[in-house]
Amino acid sequence: MSGVEVTGRLLYASSEACADLWYEAGFPTTDEFLWYAVGEQRGIVINVMELARAQAECRSGLDVLTPREAAARWGVVEERPGISDLIVALTRHCGVTTWQVPANFPFALAKILLDKGLVLASVPHFCPSRAVKTAQEIEWLREGVQLAEAGLRRAEQVLRESVIDAAGMVCWQGAVLTAELLRGEINAEVARHGGTASHTITAPGTQGASPHCEGSGPIAANAPIVLDIFPRCDRTGYYGDLTRTLVKGRAPDCVRRAFASVQRAQREALAMLAAGVIAKAVHERVEAVFAEDGYVTVFEPGPARGFFHSTGHGVGLDIHEYPGLNLRNDAPLVTGNVVTIEPGLYYPEWGGIRIEDVAVITDAGAENLTTAPVYLEIP
Amino acid sequence: MSGVEVTGRLLYASSEACADLWYEAGFPTTDEFLWYAVGEQRGIVINVMELARAQAECRSGLDVLTPREAAARWGVVEERPGISDLIVALTRHCGVTTWQVPANFPFALAKILLDKGLVLASVPHFCPSRAVKTAQEIEWLREGVQLAEAGLRRAEQVLRESVIDAAGMVCWQGAVLTAELLRGEINAEVARHGGTASHTITAPGTQGASPHCEGSGPIAANAPIVLDIFPRCDRTGYYGDLTRTLVKGRAPDCVRRAFASVQRAQREALAMLAAGVIAKAVHERVEAVFAEDGYVTVFEPGPARGFFHSTGHGVGLDIHEYPGLNLRNDAPLVTGNVVTIEPGLYYPEWGGIRIEDVAVITDAGAENLTTAPVYLEIP
Numbered sequence: 001m002s003g004v005e006v007t008g009r010l011l012y013a014s015s016e017a018c019a020d021l022w023y024e025a026g027f028p029t030t031d032e033f034l035w036y037a038v039g040e041q042r043g044i045v046i047n048v049m050e051l052a053r054a055q056a057e058c059r060s061g062l063d064v065l066t067p068r069e070a071a072a073r074w075g076v077v078e079e080r081p082g083i084s085d086l087i088v089a090l091t092r093h094c095g096v097t098t099w100q101v102p103a104n105f106p107f108a109l110a111k112i113l114l115d116k117g118l119v120l121a122s123v124p125h126f127c128p129s130r131a132v133k134t135a136q137e138i139e140w141l142r143e144g145v146q147l148a149e150a151g152l153r154r155a156e157q158v159l160r161e162s163v164i165d166a167a168g169m170v171c172w173q174g175a176v177l178t179a180e181l182l183r184g185e186i187n188a189e190v191a192r193h194g195g196t197a198s199h200t201i202t203a204p205g206t207q208g209a210s211p212h213c214e215g216s217g218p219i220a221a222n223a224p225i226v227l228d229i230f231p232r233c234d235r236t237g238y239y240g241d242l243t244r245t246l247v248k249g250r251a252p253d254c255v256r257r258a259f260a261s262v263q264r265a266q267r268e269a270l271a272m273l274a275a276g277v278i279a280k281a282v283h284e285r286v287e288a289v290f291a292e293d294g295y296v297t298v299f300e301p302g303p304a305r306g307f308f309h310s311t312g313h314g315v316g317l318d319i320h321e322y323p324g325l326n327l328r329n330d331a332p333l334v335t336g337n338v339v340t341i342e343p344g345l346y347y348p349e350w351g352g353i354r355i356e357d358v359a360v361i362t363d364a365g366a367e368n369l370t371t372a373p374v375y376l377e378i379p
Numbered sequence: 380m381s382g383v384e385v386t387g388r389l390l391y392a393s394s395e396a397c398a399d400l401w402y403e404a405g406f407p408t409t410d411e412f413l414w415y416a417v418g419e420q421r422g423i424v425i426n427v428m429e430l431a432r433a434q435a436e437c438r439s440g441l442d443v444l445t446p447r448e449a450a451a452r453w454g455v456v457e458e459r460p461g462i463s464d465l466i467v468a469l470t471r472h473c474g475v476t477t478w479q480v481p482a483n484f485p486f487a488l489a490k491i492l493l494d495k496g497l498v499l500a501s502v503p504h505f506c507p508s509r510a511v512k513t514a515q516e517i518e519w520l521r522e523g524v525q526l527a528e529a530g531l532r533r534a535e536q537v538l539r540e541s542v543i544d545a546a547g548m549v550c551w552q553g554a555v556l557t558a559e560l561l562r563g564e565i566n567a568e569v570a571r572h573g574g575t576a577s578h579t580i581t582a583p584g585t586q587g588a589s590p591h592c593e594g595s596g597p598i599a600a601n602a603p604i605v606l607d608i609f610p611r612c613d614r615t616g617y618y619g620d621l622t623r624t625l626v627k628g629r630a631p632d633c634v635r636r637a638f639a640s641v642q643r644a645q646r647e648a649l650a651m652l653a654a655g656v657i658a659k660a661v662h663e664r665v666e667a668v669f670a671e672d673g674y675v676t677v678f679e680p681g682p683a684r685g686f687f688h689s690t691g692h693g694v695g696l697d698i699h700e701y702p703g704l705n706l707r708n709d710a711p712l713v714t715g716n717v718v719t720i721e722p723g724l725y726y727p728e729w730g731g732i733r734i735e736d737v738a739v740i741t742d743a744g745a746e747n748l749t750t751a752p753v754y755l756e757i758p
Contacts (some may be wrong), residue, residue: 017396030578049591052682107489108482108501122487184571191566191576194559198575198613199395199409212428234577303431 008038008096009126012083012109015237019317020102020126022237026059034083038094045070045086084112091118102126131314131322132336138360138369140233141315141338144240145358145369147195148229152244152372154189155182155202155227159248159378164221170248179204179215182225190231195240201228208245208352211309211344221249224259224351224376226344230319239319241340242370243356247377255353258295258345259376262353265289265343266374269311269325273341273359273366279329283311286343295345303348312340315358337361338369387417387475388505391462391488394616398696399481399505401616405438413462417473424449424465463491470497481505510693510701511715517739517748519612520694520717523619524737524748526574527608531623531751533568534561534581534606538627538757543600549627558583558594561604569610574619580607587624587731590688590723600628603638603730603755609698618698620719621749622735626756634732637674637724638755641732644668644722645753648690648704652720652738652745658708662690665722674724682727691719694737716740717748 015022016030025035025044033046033054043063046054054064065073071081074089081089090096098119101110103126110120125131133141162172170177183202190197203215208226219225228243245262247255265286272285290297290307297306310326315338323329323337333339342356357370394401395409403414404423412425412433422442425433433443444452450460453468460468470478477498480489482505489499504510512520541551549556562581569576582594587605598604607622624638644665651664669676669686676685689705694717702708702716712718721735736749 052589053591101486103485103487105486106482107480107484107486107499108503110486110489111499111501120486120490122490124487180573184573187570187575188567191570192563194563196566196575196577197570210431212432304427309428 004095005098006038006094006096007098007100008036008091008094010087010099010101010105010120011035011126012106013104018102018104019130019237019321022317023127023130024059025054025062027054027057028237029053034086036087036090038096041094045083084109084116087113088116088118100126125322130316132334133316133338133360134336137238137316138336138338140236140238141240141358141360142369143236144195144231144233144238144315145242145371146240147190147193147197147231147233148240148242149370149372150193151186151190151197151200151229151231152227152242155186156246156378158182158185159225159246162248164249168221170219170221176218178218179207179225180217182219182227183215186227186229190229194235195231195233197229197231200230201226201243203352206348206351208354209303209346209348209350211346211352211354219248222247222251224251224255224353226352226354228354228356232319237317239315239317241315241319241342241356241358242372243342243344243354244372244374245353245355245376249377249379251376252350254347254350256376257293258347258353261290261293261295262343262345262355263374264293266341266355266357269341269343270357270359270366270368273333273339273361275335275361275363276332278332279323279325280327282325282333282341283327286311290343290345305347307343307345309344312342312356314339333361335361335363383474384477385417385473385475386477386479387415387470387473389466389478389480389484389499390414390505391485392483397481397483398509398616398700401696402506402509403438404433404441406433406436407616408432413465415466415469417475420473424462463488463495466492467495467497479505504701509695511713512695512717512739513715516617516695517715517717519615519617520619520737520739521748522615523574523610523612523617523694524621524750525619526569526572526576526610526612527619527621528749528751529572530565530569530576530579530608530610531606531621534565535625535757537561537564538604538625541627543628547600549598549600555597557597558586559596561598562594565606565608569608573614574610574612576608576610579609580605580622582731585727585730588682588725588727588729590725590731590733598627601626601630603630603634603732605731605733607733607735611698616696618694618696620694620698620721620735620737621751622721622723622733623751623753624732624734624755628756628758630755631729633726633729635755636672637726637732640669640672640674641722641724641734642753643672645720645734645736648720648722649736649738649745649747652712652718652740654714654740654742655711657711658702658704659706661704661712661720662706665690669722669724684726686722686724688723691721691735693718712740714740714742 074093076089179202187197203226204219205223230241312325314321344354346352359366453472455468558581566576582605583598584602609620691704693700723733725731738745
């Protein structure tokens with residue numbers, strides 16, 4: 001046996017918290033369990049409480065074992081084996097010389113395994129195939145986008161029902177509408193459709209100038225509200241991601257012009273998507289549109305102005321995954337990649353505009369999974 | 380300097396995903412950042428996008444640095460330093476000989492640090508003080524429980540509005556009520572109140588016999604529905620946890636008897652809580668009540684029957700944290716512990732009964748943070 005290199009792959013996490021594990025095992029848990037792959041063998045070791053669900057929902061071809069069954073099969077000698085004892089026995093049983101683990105593999109377990117003489121190698125992309133979605137995954141992502149669109153429709157309804165008071169504030173159901181109330185209505189609608197939305201952005205006015213600001217306080221009329229909704233489907237684990245920017249009332253000219261430029265940048269980026277296109281080139285196209293329209297990005301002094309985030313990111317079982325559409329990514333897009341296209345313009349004087357769709361790359365171009373209309377004003 | 384032992388503490392995570400980091404830094408992020416403590420010095424290194432929020436929301440006494448500022452302060456020589464370069468420079472700057480890290484510290488980063496000669500020691504309870512809640516934390520936990528109670532009230536309303544059809548099914552708004560619909564209504568109400576609920580259990584009939592089963596499909600009348608709601612407050616990060624079991628219509632005698640026993644077990648467990656009481660003793664009291672009432676726990680063959688989970692767990696920035704109320708915990712409860720008390724009985728023939736409150740341990744006894752009434756039937 002000496003000299004034979006056998007590389008296995010190992011995960012230990014809750015699949016709810018670890019997208020690689022949900023992908024490989026096929027079902028969500030909040031409790032940790034073990035997944036391994038050595039050659040054609042793939043299996044999980046999971047506690048008895050989760051056993052029935054694992055057997056019913058796991059990916060085909062997986063061996064589902066309880067700790068007791070695993071201990072018997074792999075010849076564990078310890079009376080009450082811990083997870084590290086099981087892994088050591090599995091290593092011996094399969095002759096594994098190196099275990100590949102993801103970057104976020106828990107250090108405490110890794111340390112025990114290293115101290116017992118195992119070799120662990122962390123790999124940056126543990127499941128490269130996650131970037132290339134199957135037809136089933138694309139349908140799940142479409143459902144994710146539909147969850148987000150349900151949330152957006154609720155926000156549009158609230159804003160349509162609202163009136164503008166004498167002080168220029170947006171009023172709904174007899175009280176001033178706040179960012180928190182609007183977020184609650186969006187997230188409630190997502191929940192009602194079987195998804196979980198958190199950190200939904202409802203950033204009114206100048207708050208929208210900071211792309212990560214979630215938004216708080218009263219919403220003024222005649223100013224942009226950035227609505228960025230990225231729910232996860234409770235059943236499948238796949239995300240949707242959607243941004244629209246709306247104004248209750250009438251937008252100032254500077255906001256209309258920025259909106260038109262972002263809309264054009266987004267359309268041009270979507271139009272150039274196809275297998276073989278370099279990811280970075282999509283980002284550069286967006287930058288070029290903004291430059292043509294006279295929007296210059298300035299990083300300092302003070303808060304950044306203009307366009308200063310990436311154009312998009314892959315989306316799947318993680319909200320941000322490979323491939324990114326940014327200056328660092330020189331790789332070509334491939335059929336089955338699913339990416340967001342979300343250019344934006346941000347100015348502390350009046351706020352932000354961002355428009356975001358999710359599209360799947362095809363041989364011929366791209367299919368936009370988003371159906372929500374793009375417009376600015378709600379009278 | 381040789382021979383001087385300096386132990387520091389180190390976290391690298393997103394505070395959204397790492398309760399220790401939310402606790403130490405005081406604010407949520409979805410992006411990773413660095414937190415360190417050496418002697419009296421405590422600080423974070425966070426990217427520019429999150430800087431303003433970090434400065435506004437972080438715990439007092441924390442140094443908030445950008446990577447560039449940290450590099451200048453600690454004498455980093457690399458042109459574009461990575462996070463490991465910053466940590467190496469910090470180690471040298473503060474003369475740290477050992478870094479304590481939590482069990483879930485990411486292996487890939489740990490490996491780089493170890494290869495650069497740093498010493499890392501993982502500790503099982505990274506923030507022991509998390510188990511002893513401050514007055515502020517207790518208020519945040521009360522708000523968490525109130526979020527769960529809002530969800531429960533919505534479920535009660537739906538069940539009150541429902542009718543029983545000729546086939547014995549629960550009907551709401553003209554259609555058979557399903558576990559998914561009921562869960563959606565609960566989670567929507569939680570969202571509307573500023574919380575996020577996921578994996579809410581709405582387990583009808585025999586599905587409730589499996590404590591982890593989330594529930595699916597049509598809900599029948601005259602059978603128990605286990606409702607377990609554990610939302611997180613979006614603003615504070617603290618959880619609530621609440622379980623009630625309800626029957627639409629009339630419960631069979633076996634269900635009523637089990638309900639009465641679970642209610643008695645829960646009351647007796649709550650009544651004995653106080654600083655100094657051994658955690659295990661609370662669990663044993665629950666077991667004793669069930670034994671007195673003739674409920675015997677059987678683990679095999681087939682699915683477990685009776686009472687086969689722990690009586691409760693600590694709750695805070697994690698839904699399950701120290702201290703557990705189970706046979707393995709010989710430690711005394713202390714003032715400021717916040718724990719769930721959630722006995723249950725489970726029988727595959729008819730389902731499950733569980734009743735759960737959250738209580739804070741005081742010198743004299745305990746304060747129950749839960750106000751939801753305990754009853755079984757909704758006519």
